[in-house]
Amino acid sequence: xxxxxxxxxxxxxxxxxxxxxxxxxxxxxxxxxxxxxxxxxxxxxxxxxxxxxxxxxxxxxxxxxxxxxxxxxxxxxxxxxxxxxxxxxxxxxxxxxxxxxxxxxxxxxxxxxxxxxxxxxxxxxxxxxxxxxxxxxxxxxxxxxxxxxxxxxxxxxxxxxxxxxxxxxxxxxxxxxxxxxxxxxxxxxxxxxxxx
Ligand SMILES: Nc1nc2c(ncn2[C@@H]2O[C@H](COP(=O)(O)OP(=O)(O)OP(=O)(O)O)[C@@H](O)[C@H]2O)c(=O)[nH]1
Ligand SMILES: [Mg+2]
Numbered sequence: 152x153x154x155x156x157x158x159x160x161x162x163x164x165x166x167x168x169x170x171x172x173x174x175x176x177x178x179x180x181x182x183x184x185x186x187x188x189x190x191x192x193x194x195x196x197x198x199x200x201x202x203x204x205x206x207x208x209x210x211x212x213x214x215x216x217x218x219x220x221x222x223x224x225x226x227x228x229x230x231x232x233x234x235x236x237x238x239x240x241x242x243x244x245x246x247x248x249x250x251x252x253x254x255x256x257x258x259x260x261x262x263x264x265x266x267x268x269x270x271x272x273x274x275x276x277x278x279x280x281x282x283x284x285x286x287x288x289x290x291x292x293x294x295x296x297x298x299x300x301x302x303x304x305x306x307x308x309x310x311x312x313x314x315x316x317x318x319x320x321x322x323x324x325x326x327x328x329x330x331x332x333x334x335x336x337x338x339x340x341x342x343x344x345x346x347x
Contacts, residue, residue: 152336155218156194162212162250169255170214174222174343177286179277180263182229185293185326189263190215190224192326193335200226212250222343225257231273257286259342262314266292266306266323270313278314289338290314295325 160170178186187200199215213226227247260281264274281288292310295303303323311318322338324331340346 152339153194153217156196156199156224157216158199159214159216159223161214162246163210165246165249169250169253171256172214172220172223173256173258175214175225175255175257176222176339176342177225177227177257177260178263179227179260180229180291180293181231181265181268181271181274184229184263184265185324186226186229186263188326189261189291189293189324190226192324193332194224212246222258222339230277231271251280251284257281260286260288261291262288263291263293263324264310265294266303266310267294267297270310275314287342290316290321291335292321292323293325295323295331296327 162169178190180186187202190200191197191202194215194217200213210228212228215224215226217224230247260277262274262278262281264270270278278288280286290310292303292307298306307318307321307323311321314321322331322334324335
């Protein structure tokens with residue numbers, strides 16, 4: 152389903168013009184939740200998005216052009232990483248908030264969370280933001296390979312309570328297991344109105 156993926160543009164500071172693409176799927180989540188890994192995996196690419204050894208590596212909003220412009224992934228800087236300096240944190244916060252308030256176009260948001268973690272205040276704030284702005288979202292519970300099936304299922308149930316969504320709005324994912332890809336592709340098709 153994803154045949155082609157390429158880096159399109161990075162938004163590094165507030166003076167930059169924000170692109171106005173249709174069909175943008177935002178990828179948000181805490182630092183280290185697996186956003187960049189998810190993008191690489193779903194695009195079948197090893198090094199499209201940078202996966203750092205230390206959290207807090209994605210420091211800009213990065214647009215990836217998928218299938219020659221059929222849609223875009225927008226990789227957000229991860230929030231909530233404690234060891235980043237206050238100054239850096241403030242810079243990211245401002246970058247995220249102001250691009251959002253400047254009316255950046257987002258068709259759908261994937262909120263990524265390590266399935267073993269309880270949602271942080273920042274996760275819930277992000278979700279509220281999307282609700283407030285009428286942007287539909289899907290929760291992606293990452294690193295599914297790290298738990299047994301029963302533990303994973305239990306966590307999915309708890310996450311659906313925490314995020315106040317039905318379990319069908321939570322998708323497990325693992326970059327180590329290709330079985331999860333198909334359901335994400337289906338989800339993307341339905342987001343793009345390509346159901347048949
Ligand atoms: N076992 C396992 N590890 C994963 C999976 N997804 C991501 N990881 C690991 O989790 C770590 C963080 O992944 P990233 O993709 O860099 O996370 P990120 O959300 O982009 O982080 P920031 O850029 O800091 O916001 C890396 O060491 C990845 O290899 C997964 O499905 N399974
Ligand atoms: Mg990243």
